[in-house]
Amino acid sequence: MFRKTMLILIALSLLATPAALAQDSDNPTIAIMRFGRTPINEPTRLAILDVLQAYQFISAEERALLNDEQDLDGEHINIIWGDGGMDFPTANLMVEEALDRGADILLPLMTPVAQIAANLTADMEQPPLVLFSIVSAPYTAGIAEAPCLKPAHIGGTQAQVPFEQIVSLLHLQQPDLTLVGTLVNAAEPNSVAGLEQIRKHSEALGITVETASVANLSDVPVAAETLMDKGIEALIFSTSALEIAGLPAILEVAAVYSVPVIAPVVGQTYRGAHVGAGFNDFYREGVIVGRMLAAQLEGTLDVSRLAINAIPSLGVSLNIDVATEAGISFSEELLSVADFVIENGVSTQDRTPPSLPDMTLEERRAADLEFLAGLECTPEMIAEQQAALDAADE
Secondary structure (H helix, E strand, C coil), X not given: CHHHHHHHHHHHHHHHHHHHHHHHCCCCEEEEEECCCCCCCHHHHHHHHHHHHHCCCCCHHHHHHHHCCCXXXXXCCEEEEEECCCCHHHHHHHHHHHHHCCCCEEEEECHHHHHHHHHHHCCCCCCCEEEXXXXXXXXXXXXXXXXXXXXXXXXXXXXXXXXXXXXXXXXXXXXXXXXXXXXXCCCCHHHHHHHHHHHHHHHHCCCEEEEEECCCCCHHXXXXXXXXXXXXXXXECCCCHHHHHCHHHHHHHHHHHCCCEEEEEHHHHHXXXXXXXXXXXXXXXXXXXXXXXXXXXXXXXXXXXXXXXECXXXXXXXXXXXXXXXXXXXXXXXXXXXXXXXXXXXXXXXXXXXXXXXXXXXXXXXXXXXHHHCCECCHHHHHHHHXXXXXXXX
């Protein structure tokens, strides 16, 4: 019994050590937390680190540790990592742990984590700053009401998915298309918001949208089969993490019916999606939130007064190999707008990793502050956005 008690005490002391480091240090502690590892959030994570290194908050040696996602008790800042494993309860515990460890700034990547961070900090008297990125639906998720109507401790950048342009690609592929299918996960606000946008822009083109609900990965193949049986001519889905995780199962079903699958992220064609179309600037997302973070750390700008950033971006990619195997051929019109294609196992994409422009720290600081100053909320902007919300409620 004594041995068991000692082991428990030792385990608890080991768990408490990082918290003590974060709370006792005078350095600010930053928690970078993602819902799960995906190709879309890796460029964002690297961009944040690039900005921190450019501003000399981390050294080259510290950057090497951070590249491996090791926690840092650094010379100027502390950084702790979190990964939700694409699981909501785990993500919730991850954010709670970051708060327990005394994080001063939370950097949630992806909508579920940003929503959890906003909810857990909503009633705190002195909440940490929350700077989110890779969030397509901050307003549907309740993170904010409008770009300037938000809690003072919350800021960030919206990955604004151009659904109108994405849906229009369906007509480029098949001008007489009349029926498409999509999945919806009611637990993910970005999935619900995506469905609304897909339906709105599809109906404007005379296209009917069939939906199937999913709540976990095991639902995905059944839902996809249900949609195929209804005679859909294409399957298009939103930025839901569950839908993206279920892509292999969707593709397996779609191949039997020779139905093209349009994923909302360009890079998903590397995972087998026939068409990747969606927001395509995830490195820039990290740069923008990194600018906000640097300004907060330097005390050069009141981040609470900044509007939520939103700059739409569209990229299009085609996986000709997988499409051909499924009996799908792309129209010349769709091929003409593709940024890159994958054919015969070779991608035409320029895979040069993105990086920050080469400039002095003084030049960078001036450029970044100029960009952020353009996001400052004025009384007129706040009044206009409030009036728009009031009108929508009437």
